[in-house]
Each structure stands twice: as structure tokens, then as C-alpha cells.
Amino acid sequence: MDDARKAQSPIKGRGAASQVPGRFERTRAHGEDDGWGSVYEDLAEAGRPQTRVTEERARSVVTRNDSPDVGFSQSVNPYRGCEHGCVYCFARPSHAYLDLSPGLDFETRLFAKTNAAERLREELAKPGYVPSTIALGINTDAYQPIERRYGITREVLELLAECRHPVSFVTKSALIERDLELLAAMARERLVSVYFSITTLDNRLVSRMEPRAAAPHAKLRAMRRLHEAGVPVGVMVAPVVPMITDAEIEHILEAAYEHGARGAGYVLLRLPHELKQVWREWLELHYPDRAAHVMSLVQQMHGGKDYDAAFGRRMRGQGPFAQLIEQRFKKAHRRLGYGRLPALDASRFTPPRRPSPQGELF
Template identity: 70%
Template sequence: MVIASSPPSSDDDARRAPAPIHGRGAASHLAGRFARQQACAEDDGWGSAHAAQADAPALRTEVRVERARRVISRNQSPDIGLRQSVNPYRGCEHGCAYCFARPSHAYLDLSPGLDFETRLFAKTNTAEVLRTELARPGYVPAPIALGINTDGWQPIERRYGISRACLEVLREARHPVSIVSKGSALRRDLDLLAALAREGLVHVYISVTTLDNRLSARLEPRAAAPQARLRLIAALREVGVPVGVLVAPVIPALTDADLERILIAAREAGAQAAGYVLLRLPHELKALWRQWLQAHYPERAERVMHLLQQMHGGRDYDARFGHRQRGSGPLADLLAQRFGKTCARLGYSVLPPLRTDLFVPPRPPSPQGTLF
């Protein structure tokens, strides 16, 4: 075992390329960007490093309960249509290899790799604090994105039900909400979503990355399968919920060929609107993504990164507003044209605007309940 004085570089991490772990998107405990030291296994020539990894116990999901002081976050990003968001969970058990939120775990002194998908945090008082914040004098209603950083309907939602509790508060206050998810747990909340939809208070976008089940299982090991997400779109439309499809992320030379097929399948399932996002690789995600490519598709790794760099001005990632989600250059322009033409041919439109005029401030929590 070697202790490094600083985290290794992205190139070092990519060359190390640990073996995939069944049911997990990341394959290593890559150190966060604030870490000063990192422990890493080095092969002594006798295969000891690989043997140690093979003999390691299976990773289990650990959930730590948090008590939030504030839950409504606000942003000024021109790339995000909504200015308010609520995130009931930190980390995400879906384990998507490409998740742009992975680097946020570094702020907790945890790995954006395996820790992000196995060491989770549940803010169990989110609905209670949300009620308090909505009830404050002077609060001006604006649509809230629920679970925008990490999926509010990831597998642990079935146990904790925090996102559902938030929907109940928003329904009571007649407050608009927007959701992006790939979690099948969303089906349990069709009743609340239908009630919100009847008053023009909800939008739902279902994220679909690929229609290839085998590729999806490697990219998004604990998320709903592609066909299950299409059935979820159909179920949402059946109860009257405005629903769109988000083709995200689009990965050149890996998932980009599925763009038109996803749009067709989602439209047939009932999707009314569509969007797409190019693969984003902020901070530690660059190294994690290279590891994933080397572990699963080593023969395509160089081509995927070369094409992605062409769309990000020669870099792995261009973080500038207006560029980070769509890219730039001829390949990015071609992708935008393919998306636009397909949407026009299939008759995609936009979801109706969310209403804010129905808002009724909820009663703040009281130990006396509703007696007074």
C-alpha cells in the first residue's frame, strides 16, 4: 500500500483503470480534489493488488441521516431554467458513471467515486423545513426543481419517502414543481403528481441515456432499465401529467447513435417535449470517466475522448455557461441539427407553463398540530 502526498493526476487514474465492480458505476475510491493524501494499491508483480480487489467484501449502501437547516437553494445560472431547487439526498445510489454531481461529494471529504453511490445522506426533515420556508412572510412563489442535483427518486426513496413528503407540502401550498428523474420509485407518487397536474403545477422529465440494456446496466447500474423509463412516461401521461424526455447525457461514439431512436420511442410512449445534454466532466469526473471507459470500452476510449474534446474546444470539458451542456464546433452543431429535425418531424412541443398564481402559504409546523 502506498500513501501519496497528493491525489494522482487524471492520466495516472486512467492508466490504473481498476476492474469494474458489479452493480456499481465507479470502480475506485478516487480521492476528492481537497484531499491531501490518498491510499492506493500498487501491484508488486505477483498480482496482489488484483487479488485484494477480488477478495474485497461486497460494497453495501450506507445511509446517514442529516437534519437540514435550509432546503431551498437558489441559483443564477443561465443554463438552468429554474431558479430554485430542493435536494432531499446527497449522493445517489443509481451510480451513474457520468453523473455531473459526483464532485459534490468532495465537499464532504468523501470520494466522488464509490463513496458517492454507497455513502449517502438523507435529509429527513426536508419537508418540514420546506414548509417553514414557504410560509415565511414575503416569500414569492417560483417553480422549484425537486431532486435536481441527485435524483429524488433513487432507490432509497422507497425507504425514506422524503421526496413524496415534499410533494405533499407543495400540493397543500399549490406550489409549482419540476422534476427530472430516471427512478422507477416515481410510480408510487402518481396520485400526487396527477393532483398537481390538474392545477398546472407540475412538469416531469424522464432521463433516458440509451435504449441498449447492456450499455445502460454498465452506465447506470442501479437505475431503472430503458424500457421501464418509457413505461413510466406512458404512466405519467395516462394520469394527465405533462411529461418530457431528456436525452442525457449524449456521449459521442457511445450513445449518440441512439438519439433519434430515443426521441421516437419516448414520443410513442407519450412524451410531449424533449431536451438533450452533452456529457459533462467537471472536476474529478474527468478521471472517473476515463477509468470507466478503460474498464468497459478500452477499444473506444480514445475515440470517445477525442470526439468529446472536439466539442469542448480541445479540452475534456468546457465549463462556460452556454457551452457546457451543448458544446461547440461542427460536431456539436451536427448534434443540435439532428435533435432539432427529429423533434420537428415527431411533433414535439413545449410543456405548458407552470402556474404560480394559486400559491397559498402553508401553515408553519406547530407542536399543537391543527387545533388552532
């Protein structure tokens, strides 16, 4: 890492500790000490980086995939970047496409797609559109803190409810409770399911790993409220990090089941592209005594590399330690009585009215 960007200590309220350079950057900054030590000035002492949001007009909002590792074929992301600041977030490298850092920029330089509902309406109104569940906010959390200000997720959700289009969520935010009434109405027509992502139940660890996401008890409270309202809820134990969170697998599953979760899954720590650097920096700052051991186990599960992107292995890994995690998860899953959430119903879909230059005169 360039000296000018090297982190000396964590930054309170942020997951990343420096501006890790993106893989497409053509120039790199290099600091020279002027004798006063300013090139090594602690980022925290220089002032906490503030969140900046850029409003943008998206040309399209539906992303499609044919990955066998995920349970959806299309998704909509109202925002780019995520203020939750989860240090392990697999989406961090996507900021490199914007010529921004997958480190601090990912959680402080955000983009709001203010016309997301408008673009989605156009897509759903196309004559050849075939409905299938839309994963809302799968790359970056649809209910991250700036949703309180922009309400883009709410607009998209209202459109999907209007069209009776199925939608699923994976979130780390209790803000989803805001839309409880709408979600409950959609659930009665089998149009929605919600998974809460829980990495750990340790509040101190959460404040380091995902500093602006909801606390564990807030996620569990939201889970219970949705369950009691009839919304199908599940839990994703994600990511499972060896020697840091793996001991909590059973405890997370137990707590989630007690709060209404009836579906469950897990994902191992994934370190694509620049995330390797962000993660290693975090490890050295917070767990220097075990950083080498953690990375050794990560590499054992990914064929000797920090990350193996191959389908079938990227989520679950391979080798003895990965097999042990899988066995533990399956045993607890079976013991607690987890099953599958009800399938969502796309047969009720009613295409929205196509936008007309004459408005709604007729």
C-alpha cells in the same frame, strides 16, 4: 491515480470502479506490493461495496441559482449521493465537499435529509417568499432506490401539493409511479411536470452506465402511465456521448413520443472536476478500443479540453460535431411534433402555516 485505488475490472452493480480521490483530500493512500499482489487486489473480488445511508438534519434545503443554462431558479434535493450509480453524473464532484470520493463513495455513501419537508415548510411560510417552480431532486435523483425506505420525496411533494406550489422533476426512476395519484391531482391544477432522462435504449449498456437506474422499458412504461393520467411528461436525451450513445438520439425521441412525451431536450456529456477521472477509468474498462476516439470528440466539443464550464457552452458544446448533434436533434424534434410542456402556475400558491411552538391548538 494512486496504486492503492487503481481499478482492475468493473464492479457489478456499480458505475464507478474505484475510490477516485476528491480534490480537497489532504492525504493520499499509496500502496506498496508485499509480494503477494494484495495491493492490486480486484475490488470486485474483495466484495461488492454495500450502500450505507446516513440520516442528517439539514439547516436549509432550498438551493437557488441564476444560471441561464437551466430552466429553474430553485431546487430541493432530498438526498446527497445517488445509488443509481450513473458513471457520467455531473453531481459526483459534490461528494468531495464531504471529504468523500466522487467515485464509489458517491453511490455507496448516501445522506438522507430526514427533515427536508420541515425545513421547506419553514421557507415557504416566510412572509417574503416569492413562489417559482421548485426542481425536486435535480442534483441527485429524488426517486433513487432509498426513497422506498425514507419517503422524503413523498413528504416534500405532499407539502407542495398542500400549498399549491409548482414542482418539476427530472428522473431516471420508475418509482415515480408510486405517486401517480398525487401527481395527477397536481397536474389538473398545472402544478407539475416530469422529464424522464434516457441515455440509451440498450439494456446491456444501461447496466454498465447507470447500473441501478430503471431499465429503458421501465422508464417508458412510467412515462406512458403518467401521460395517460394527465401529467405533462417530457424526455431528456442525456447525456449524449459521442461514439457510444449519440447514434440513438432519434430512436430515443421516437420511443418517448410514442409513450406520451411532448417536450424534449438534450445535454452533452459534461466532465467537471473529478468526473474526468471517473469517466476515463470507465471508458478504459468497458471500451478500451475506442476510449481515445471518444475523448478526442469530447475535447473537440469543449475547445480542446475535457470540459468547458462556460455558460452557453457547457450543455451543448461547440464545433462541427456538436453542431451535427444539434441539427439531428432539432430535425427529429420537428419531425415528431414535439413542442413545449405547459407552463406551470405559481399564482395558486397558498403559504403554509408557520410552525408554532404551541402546535395546532388553534
